[in-house]
Amino acid sequence: MSNPKSVWEEFFADKRSGGHRSSSDEFISKEAREKLFHLNGGKTLLDFGCGAGELLVHYAPEYERLIGADFSASMLDEASERITRKGHENITLILADDKAVWEKLDSSFDRITAAGVIQYLTYEEIDNFICNASKHLNKGGKIVLFDILNPYLYPLWKIGLFSKNADYRRIFRKIGFETFNVIASSLKNRPRDILGSTHKPCIIENIANKHGFEMEHVQSMYYEYKYHAIIS
Ligand SMILES: C[S@@+](CC[C@H](N)C(=O)[O-])C[C@H]1O[C@@H](n2cnc3c(N)ncnc32)[C@H](O)[C@@H]1O
Structure with a gap:
């Protein structure tokens, strides 16, 4: 039996785009504005599963320091080119998966986010993710999980x-x-x-509550079948 995680690592190993409904700058900038609305401030941000940095470059002007992490080297190559093209100097990229990323961080964040990534994790991995994220979150910070597939x-x-x-x-x-x-x-x-995979909002909420957070879930504006989990 193959391990589902290695299936996804293999799948993303040669990908260079986050698979947004449209890859036009206009569409991604609208998506990023919706996400920035829910992120609602903060000065430092970790974008876990940042992919090709399509959203990250739109977050960059709003934050002092940003880290993008992903387990796909090809995605990070593309992100690095995009960041250079846009001239952002406040973004660092890290090659790591949901387990290794935490030891590679040397600071905590006001916002920890992931867009279109949670569907590649099991509930147990999401539990560990939120547990680790809570240890790297500044006081009053938020974990915002965007675009979770609604079952x-x-x-x-x-x-x-x-x-x-x-x-x-x-x-x-x-x-x-x-x-x-x-x-x-x-x-x-x-x-x-x-x-x-799809994930039930009530189970994500139970996980968030277990780690001492409240969770609000809101419908995605641009994907009828996705929702965002805002954990604070
Ligand atoms: C659908 S893409 C979204 C990329 C980006 N967040 C965006 O919205 O443009 C999902 C990304 O998550 C990354 N990813 C999936 N599972 C991961 C894991 N366990 N650890 C690190 N990265 C992961 C993939 O490599 C891919 O770049």
Whole structure:
């Protein structure tokens, strides 16, 4: 049986983009503005799973010091090029996964965030992530987990229910395809799709509460099937 973590490490090993709905500057800058609204200030920020730095470069003007961490060297290469192009001098990049990252940090942060990353972690790994993050968070700081796949809405999106041209025939075809996909991927012990796993907001909230935090969950503005967990 293959370990799901190594499947994701392998998957991202040669990727150079975070897979946003559109890679246009205009779209990503709108996404970043929504995220900055929820981050709501702070002077120092850790962007875990920063990928190609698409959001990080938009966060940079709002923070004194930022760290981007990711386990994919190709993503970090792309992030480094983007940061140089944009001329930001307040960002440091670290190659590390969710376990190794904490020992590579020499300070704590006002904001610890991850966008589109939690779906690649199990509940146990999320628990450890929040536990470690809480030890690297300044007083009054926040952990903001963006774009978590909503288990109630994601299946509806997958079968095309939110699509502009949804009709019964198309939806039934998609249900058939998805059912086949679920069976085939579980037989091969591979992830169902590149977006990863869904996580229930109530379980993330229980984890947050266990570590002494309150959690608020809000719908993502740009992805119908994703939500953000704001932990403070
Ligand atoms: C969908 S991309 C999002 C990238 C970026 N946050 C953005 O929104 O543009 C997910 C990123 O998380 C990274 N990632 C996934 N699991 C990780 C882990 N356990 N440790 C470190 N990075 C991880 C991947 O390498 C990838 O760059």
